[in-house]
Amino acid sequence: MAWTWTGMPNMSTARYSCSGCVMSDGRFAVLGGRGGNSDDPMLSCEALTIDDSIHWEPLPPMHDARRNFACAAMAGCIIIAGGIGYQSDEAYDEVLGRWLRLPHDLPHVSWLGMSGALL
Amino acid sequence: MCTSLPTEASLHWASMPALVTARTDHACCAVGGSIAVIGGVKRVGNNDTTTAGVEALTSREGAAFVNLPPLSCGRTYSAAAIAVEVSDSIAGQVLLLGGGNGSNQHLSTVQLVDLATGVCILHPHLLHGRVCPAAARLLDGRVVCAGGIEVGYLSSAEVLGPPEQGA
Numbered sequence: 001m002a003w004t005w006t007g008m009p010n011m012s013t014a015r016y017s018c019s020g021c022v023m024s025d026g027r028f029a030v031l032g033g034r035g036g037n038s039d040d041p042m043l044s045c046e047a048l049t050i051d052d053s054i055h056w057e058p059l060p061p062m063h064d065a066r067r068n069f070a071c072a073a074m075a076g077c078i079i080i081a082g083g084i085g086y087q088s089d090e091a092y093d094e095v096l097g098r099w100l101r102l103p104h105d106l107p108h109v110s111w112l113g114m115s116g117a118l119l
Numbered sequence: 120m121c122t123s124l125p126t127e128a129s130l131h132w133a134s135m136p137a138l139v140t141a142r143t144d145h146a147c148c149a150v151g152g153s154i155a156v157i158g159g160v161k162r163v164g165n166n167d168t169t170t171a172g173v174e175a176l177t178s179r180e181g182a183a184f185v186n187l188p189p190l191s192c193g194r195t196y197s198a199a200a201i202a203v204e205v206s207d208s209i210a211g212q213v214l215l216l217g218g219g220n221g222s223n224q225h226l227s228t229v230q231l232v233d234l235a236t237g238v239c240i241l242h243p244h245l246l247h248g249r250v251c252p253a254a255a256r257l258l259d260g261r262v263v264c265a266g267g268i269e270v271g272y273l274s275s276a277e278v279l280g281p282p283e284q285g286a
Contacts, residue, residue, distance in 0.1 A: 003261075005246050005277045011265060014272035020253025020265060028263045030253045035272035048265070048276060050257065104131055115147040117154050119178050 011056055012046055013037075017113070019071035021078055023047065023094055029059060029078060032066040041065035041083070045092075062099055064088055068113025082106050084113045136183045139174050146200035146218065151211035153177045155202075155234055156184070158195040158218065169194040169221025173237060175210065188237030192230050194221045199254035201262050203231065210234035214242070216264050217249035225250050225269050229279070246277050 011030060018033025027047040036042050043061035048054070062080065069083030079102075081089040087105040092098070138156060145159025153175045161170045171189040176182055187210065198218025205212055215230040225248030230239040249267030256262055257278070265276035 002243060002282075003279050004243055004282050005279050007246055008263070008265075008276040008278055010274040011276060012274070014274040015253070015266035016251040016268045016272055018251075018253045018266055020255045020263070022255045022257055022263075026258045028255055028257065028265070030265050033251075033253070033266065035266065035268075035274075039272075048263065050263075050278065102130060107132055107134070112143040115145065117147050117149040119149050119152070119154060 008048060008050070009054060009056060011048075012058070013042070013044065015042070017067040018042075019066075019069055019080065021071050021073035023073055023078065024076050025094065026050075029073070029092075031059075031071060031078070031080060032062055032069065032083070034067050041067045059092070060097060060099055063090055063101055068115075070114050070116025072116055072118040074118055081116065082110055082114050084111060085109065136176060139184050139186050140170070140172055142170065142172075144196040146195075146198045146213075146215060148200040148202050148213060150202035150213055150234070151204065151208075153211065155187075155200065155211070155213055157200055157213065157215060157232065158190065158198060160196050160221075169196045169219070171195065171237075173232075173234065175234060187234050190215075190230070190232060190239055191237050192228070192232075192239035192241075195219070195226070196221065197251045198226070199249075199252050199264060201254055201256050208233055208235060214262060215239070216254050216262075217245055217252050217267060219250045224248070225267075243279070247273055247275060249273060 014035035015033040045059035066083035078092040142159035146157040173187040199216040201214040203212040227245040229242040252267030254264040261280035
């Protein structure tokens with residue numbers, strides 16, 4: 001049987017040029033982007049749980065308000081880097097529930113954004 | 120520090136091979152040990168042009184990005200790409216969700232792209248047109264897609280899965 005799309009609850013805000021990844025606990029995290037009331041880049045993040053109860057809940061905000069940035073989840077961490085105008089990078093520790101700044105910035109700043117993938 | 124990360128002292132950025140074609144707003148994902156870069160906007164002369172071009176980098180030592188056949192479904196930018204790991208495809212397959220086509224249309228299309236040939240097979244449409252969405256594959260194999268731009272900015276989300284699981 002062909003797969004079909006099913007609507008989920010709405011996020012707390014509209015978002016575009018955000019990043020998404022699946023955390024080790026299976027939740028779908030959506031980070032930053034634009035599309036809120038002011039359309040400025042956002043710090044806020046949220047996660048979708050899909051089990052008996054389907055709902056979004058907030059995640060702690062990033063340190064930098066990023067859009068068009070690289071994002072990858074691996075083994076209990078979400079790694080994010082760059083975005084338009086940012087050279088910095090951060091890691092979200094799923095156990096600590098905290099964003100940590102990483103020690104080395106990207107070598108370049110981009111004004112056009114970037115994407116990433118985990119090899 | 121995140122337990123799965125190396126110690127801070129050994130964390131560093133290393134440069135990687137350059138793309139064949141400089142581009143922005145492309146879709147990107149890892150598939151079958153390669154990184155696939157799909158569509159986007161490239162500069163031709165003084166003009167920005169949406170491209171159907173695809174390129175990939177294998178994880179082989181010393182590998183460079185190489186051009187793959189372009190998308191049979193045409194130009195696309197700011198789509199989301201989700202890897203489809205299948206054993207009978209040489210270069211792997213990618214599910215391309217939404218995006219724009221460079222003609223001011225917000226696509227709700229879902230294309231299964233065979234990277235070895237560029238052939239796109241249309242899958243069930245998203246419930247919304249979505250340019251610049253976030254998407255990922257859930258641990259059970261279903262695909263989730265959220266946000267993006269349609270007529271306005273979207274807060275909605277949707278999941279692609281087998282009908283019996285489509286709760």
